[in-house]
Amino acid sequence: MAHHKPLAKKLRLINREKSNQPIPMWVTIKTRLRVRRPYRLRNWRRSKLKDV
Numbered sequence: 001m002a003h004h005k006p007l008a009k010k011l012r013l014i015n016r017e018k019s020n021q022p023i024p025m026w027v028t029i030k031t032r033l034r035v036r037r038p039y040r041l042r043n044w045r046r047s048k049l050k051d052v
Contacts, residue, residue: 012052016042 005013020042027035042049 009052013049016049016052 019040022041023035023038
């Protein structure tokens, strides 16, 4: 990928990176282990971003 990216593409990548983080521990405790991980966790090798 190019080193110099357009600003809009950078912002989209930043948003995707933020949404790929695990949930806080207090959420797991408060829901009594019903919510353990976000269902949209993405690995950079397994699945690629389509609309970036």
